[in-house]
Amino acid sequence: MDEKNLTRRRLLQFLLMAYFASMMPPVLGRKSQLLKGKNIIVIGAGISGLTAASELIQRGANVTILEANNYIGGRIKTDWSLGKDAPFEVGAGWIHGPSKENPTKQLADKSGCKYFLTDDDNVSTFDSDGSMWSDEKFEAVQEKWEKALYLVDQELELNDRRSLRKAIQDIYPAALNDPGVLWALSAYTEFDKGTSIEKVSAVFHDDDKSFDKPDVIITNGYDLIIKKLSKNLDILLNTKVSEIDISNKDFVRVQSNNKEFKCDSIICSVPLGVLKAKNIKFKPPLPKKYIKSIDKLGFGSVTKIAMKFKNIFWDKETQYFGIGTEQKGRWNYWLNYRTFSRENILLGLSVGDYALVADQMNAKEMREDAMKVLRDVWGQNIPEPIDFITTSWSKEENILGAYSYPTPVSSPRDYKVLSTPIDKKLFFCGEHTNFDYSATTHGAYLSGVRVVKDIEESILN
Known part of the structure; x- marks a missing residue:
């Protein structure tokens, strides 16, 4: 050879x-x-x-x-305080690649777990001013995001010591000038790696392995x-x-x-x-x-907030909402519980470097910060949540973060x-x-x- x-x-x-x-x-x-x-x-x-x-x-x-x-x-912990039909996963929230070869899925089956199959394509995405993306814009962003990662993957050698952001800046700078691509790099890549594109290895960020099939949520915890x-x-x-x-x-x-x-x-x-x-x-x-x-x-962090409302103000059938916030990683991806639960709950995620910022907030500050993002999309008159739960993994003294990543x-x-x-x-x-x-x-x-x-x-x- x-x-x-x-x-x-x-x-x-x-x-x-x-x-x-x-x-x-x-x-x-x-x-x-x-x-x-x-x-x-x-x-x-x-x-x-x-x-x-x-x-x-x-x-x-x-x-x-x-x-x-x-x-x-x-880092596996289920909280039921928002309702008996609404598991809030403080830590791990999905089984990634639940094929028959995946040992977590095998164990979940033996444990009597019930599942909801997620659909990453069931998503509506908005700019920070509340403007909803067209299907054409979403597809263009996805294409440019995937192209950026592909070019980095093709051009770098094993001994390259650049961060993912630096590599994209050097190889395909146009990608970083597109706010939509920055959202995708954060909502997808930063969430996946538990850190920012400024800190993760350009070479090894996507060289791990995965099992087949779309992710599932365990509806009974x-x-x-x-x-x-x-x-x-x-x-x-x-x-x-x-x-x-x-x-x-x-x-x-x-x-x-x-x-x-x-x-x-x-x-x-x-x-x-x-x-x-x-x-x-x-x-x-x-x-x-x-x-x-x-x-x-x-060892990075991912921050979650689940907010329960008396009535829904979002589309009931949409599974995920993406929001292109001006601060990268700030509550830019949301899961709609109504697609698998009877509770009116939105679960928001902060990722990358902003997760570390959010972790330092107290519960009230985090709720206010997340609500500002939602109000930018759905209007200033949306109601306050009737209950909410937050996480701050980087402050948990016996854990100090969410999961590891290659620098x-x-x-x-x-x-x-x-x-x-x-x-x-x-x-x-x-x-x-x-x-x-x-x-x-x-x-x-x-x-x-x-x-x-x-x-x-x-x-x-």
Whole structure:
């Protein structure tokens, strides 16, 4: 094969092939009993930690999960306060690519989940002054947005260190002069990556993988998955880990806010934000390559507000509303609950750098900010909401963000580094250890399966 004919994507596929294979769930059948009697601690009761714990128990291990929060699920959390027919997903809100190969969909099916199939084409988009886009304008914007991403993908080499915005500016500057394209880059790309186009890698922002089929919403609550995974697990809530000590050859010592634990192996499934903040002390310190990878990877935020109204003032049948706000990322995408619920609810999203701005607002300020955007489209006389819920993931001290993303100075290797065991005692999992499916619940799930395989291999080798 002529190396000159290798595209960047094909080269990346070769580099990730072995890694991808390691992420797949094991074939069904009798579980190995290599871990029988082993004492293992899992830090974090999110989907990756719960998956790892469940797999470990099936292999005979004794498992304790230490969770810093007063609830389980991590970035999967369902709030029903707006109505019994209206799940507000504080964190993960969709199953992305719910094909039969998607492990989150498999788990959701077993958990009794019910689904609503989303339709990204069922959208009405407006300029900031309330002018509605014609079908021709929407199609032109989509075409230019897709062209910008295509040109970047074709022209950049693997070692390019530009941000996505800088690459578009250099290659196709006309795209950035179109407010509609900036809206698409924010509402779609920034939402997908959990950060701004100024911060995400131009090379790797779209080189992850995905499953087939349109996304679905779980109408009876995403947290059904968490309830299924956590069944019969030993979970200690309000137990915040401050130190992990693997210096003793005979055991691992774990210090929490109220107790010391000892075990044979430990799985650290805390979010990347916690690692970046150095909220856990490692003894001995993490090797330099781990510290570098933690620093190089990004961890952004996505902010949500769900507002319930007495009466609807928007089109009942339209599933999504896009709003080209002057400040990129400011409440520029809205989900209409009336397409799958009886409640009059609009769910707004702030993404990119504006998500970090919105996270700093109190609930009242966020409501007022979001209402200003809605009033620009539907008029100053629309009513105030009768109830609302907000999120601020970057301020959640035990999480500190929404999900990971590749920065211009990072690469898939940094995700791989963070999935590598240390001294056959310390193991990591979470969406930030899985480049192929980073920033997804199925990526977190697969990392939980992979880490158990790593523990078994550490015993065999």
